[in-house]
Amino acid sequence: MNIDNIWNCDSKQAEFIRAYLECLLWASWDDNEDPLDINYTIDEITPSALESSIKDCQRFMFLYERLFPDNYEQAGYDFWLTRNGHGAGFWDRPEIYGKEAATELTGACGHGTLFPEKHAFAQKNKVYVE
Numbered sequence: 001m002n003i004d005n006i007w008n009c010d011s012k013q014a015e016f017i018r019a020y021l022e023c024l025l026w027a028s029w030d031d032n033e034d035p036l037d038i039n040y041t042i043d044e045i046t047p048s049a050l051e052s053s054i055k056d057c058q059r060f061m062f063l064y065e066r067l068f069p070d071n072y073e074q075a076g077y078d079f080w081l082t083r084n085g086h087g088a089g090f091w092d093r094p095e096i097y098g099k100e101a102a103t104e105l106t107g108a109c110g111h112g113t114l115f116p117e118k119h120a121f122a123q124k125n126k127v128y129v130e
Contacts, residue, residue, distance in 0.1 A: 012065075012072045017057045019076025021045065024053065025127065027086060028120035036120060040127050049120075049129035060115060064108060067101040075105075083109035084117050 024045075025037035045053070060079055068075045074096060082089030082105065090097060090105035097105060109115045120129045 013058060013061060015072040016061055016076040016079075017054055018042070019073040020057050020080050021050075021053060023077040023080040024118075024120050024129065027080060027084070028127075030122045036122055036127060040122060044125065045127045045129070049127065053129060056115060056118075060108070063114075064105055067097060067105055069096060069098075071096055078105070079109065079115075080118075082106055083113075083115045084119075085110060 021042045022037070025040055025042070026035055028036045030036055030039065042050075057076065057079070074093070075090075078089045078093065080086075082091065090102045090109070092102075094102045096102075107113070110117060118129050120127055122128075
């Protein structure tokens with residue numbers, strides 16, 4: 001699977017997935033403590049990491065899209081941030097999602113959920129996710 005598969009999704013999914021992948025790069029660091037997005041793009045995410053990321057995004061959207069207020073880009077970013085316990089995410093944006101939806105979306109992410117924490121790292125000029 002490659003990045004072209006994202007564009008085979010409907011536009012809402014494509015927007016969500018692209019934002020998720022951009023946040024993955026922005027919020028993850030290399031061995032020099034630089035954000036991955038300084039030296040890497042979505043095109044450098046390994047095929048297996050890309051495939052699992054796309055599947056996670058599609059599954060999350062299937063289960064929770066009803067809670068998004070048409071802001072798929074923000075939801076994609078918040079999905080990566082929330083599942084990985086960053087200091088921002090769904091819980092931090094009740095003005096976008098509404099308090100109840102923000103709480104439900106937050107509860108769907110992280111340890112013990114269908115969407116546990118993931119780690120992105122760079123090795124040999126590629127980005128991996130585990």
